[in-house]
Amino acid sequence: EAQVTQNPRYLITVTGKKLTVTCSQNMNHEYMSWYRQDPGLGLRQIYYSMNVEVTDKGDVPEGYKVSRKEKRNFPLILESPSPNQTSLYFCASSSGTGNTEAFFGQGTRLTVV
Amino acid sequence: GENVEQHPSTLSVQEGDSAVIKCTYSDSASNYFPWYKQELGKRPQLIIDIRSNVGEKKDQRIAVTLNKTAKHFSLHITETQPEDSAVYFCAANGVRSQGNLIFGKGTKLSVKP
Numbered sequence: 001e002a003q004v005t006q007n008p009r010y011l012i013t014v015t016g017k018k019l020t021v022t023c024s025q026n027m028n029h030e031y032m033s034w035y036r037q038d039p040g041l042g043l044r045q046i047y048y049s050m051n052v053e054v055t056d057k058g059d060v061p062e063g064y065k066v067s068r069k070e071k072r073n074f075p076l077i078l079e080s081p082s083p084n085q086t087s088l089y090f091c092a093s094s095s096g097t098g099n100t101e102a103f104f105g106q107g108t109r110l111t112v113v
Numbered sequence: 114g115e116n117v118e119q120h121p122s123t124l125s126v127q128e129g130d131s132a133v134i135k136c137t138y139s140d141s142a143s144n145y146f147p148w149y150k151q152e153l154g155k156r157p158q159l160i161i162d163i164r165s166n167v168g169e170k171k172d173q174r175i176a177v178t179l180n181k182t183a184k185h186f187s188l189h190i191t192e193t194q195p196e197d198s199a200v201y202f203c204a205a206n207g208v209r210s211q212g213n214l215i216f217g218k219g220t221k222l223s224v225k226p
Contacts, residue, residue, distance in 0.1 A: 033213070040122075042218035043157070043202060058213065090156060098206030098214050099145040099164075104156040 002027045006091050006105035013081055013112055021076045021108050023091030029103075031094045032074040033058065034066065036087040037107075043090065049074055050097060081112040115140045115207035119217025126193050127225055134220045136203035137185040143205040146179060146186045147214070151200045160201075161188070193224045 004025045013019055025032065033048035035058075045058030049068040063085055065077040074093075078085060091105040116139045126132050138146075147162035163170045163177045163186065170177050174193075179186040186205075190197055200221050204214040 035216075040218065042119075043216040045213060045215075048213055101147065101159045101162070102149075102214060104158070106156055 002103070004091055004093050004103050004105040006089075006108050008108060009106060010109045011111070013110070015082055015112055016080050019078050019081060019110075021078075021089060021091075021110070023074045023076065023105055024072050025074075025093040025103070026072065027093060027095070027103065028071065029093035029095050030071070031097050032068070033092050033102075034064070034074070034076045035090045035092065036060065037090060038087050046076070046089075081110075083112050086110060086112050115143075115205075115215050117203060117205050117215045117217045119203050119220060121220060122218065123221045123223070125223045125225065128193060128195060130193055132188075132190045132193050132197070132222055132224075134188045134201055134203070134222070135185060136187070136205075136217050137183075138205040138215075139184070140205065140207050140215075141184065142208035144208075145206045146177070147204050148175075148177060148188050149202045149204065149216075151202065151219075153199070157202060190222075193222075195224050195226050198222055198224045 007022045030051050034046040035043040044060045047066040049055045089108045092102040094100045094102045119136045144165035149157035150160045151157040163179050174191050176189045200219045202219050203217045207215045
């Protein structure tokens with residue numbers, strides 16, 4: 001089954017404790033991205049990757065890192081999480097850049113206390 | 114920068130009525146306009162999309178119209194049903210941002226039985 005898988009689904013952590021949210025897709029998509037969803041603000045892009053070893057900042061990259069060592073995986077790293085990073089995070093992948101369907105993961109609900 | 118405005122932010126209709134959600138975009142080079150539906154606690158999923166070479170597209174009870182001159186596009190849902198209740202996001206690809214999808218802030222549609 002074609003899918004985008006994120007882990008974990010839920011995470012509560014403390015300020016400053018490094019964490020990684022994993023994202024994997026099995027559709028051989030070149031394009032992957034991370035979004036955060038906050039009430040009233042919609043989906044805002046954090047980082048995106050157009051291919052292996054190619055990543056770039058989205059609209060809200062501060063406090064986040066990503067890597068794209070393999071085509072299928074695109075982890076989101078929070079080196080020193082802060083409470084303002086409490087949010088719902090979605091990973092997405094697509095076969096093209098902005099002109100084909102984006103497939104979203106199940107979401108990760110992150111709470112930083 | 115590139116922007117997508119979506120209205121209204123909330124919409125309540127009676128079952129059987131029609132619902133219309135409108136979006137405007139700023140990048141005149143945008144050529145792909147998808148609509149996503151997000152049910153409560155679920156991931157966004159594509160319901161319909163339109164490309165700049167057509168003015169209207171229909172799929173059963175949903176339709177999307179595009180006015181490139183005015184830079185706006187709309188989602189029309191006819192004969193609404195309670196299962197249409199969800200948050201709907203419009204998006205446009207931002208050519209200046211390497212084709213990334215730029216999302217509107219979402220419309221929460223409630224269909225009352």
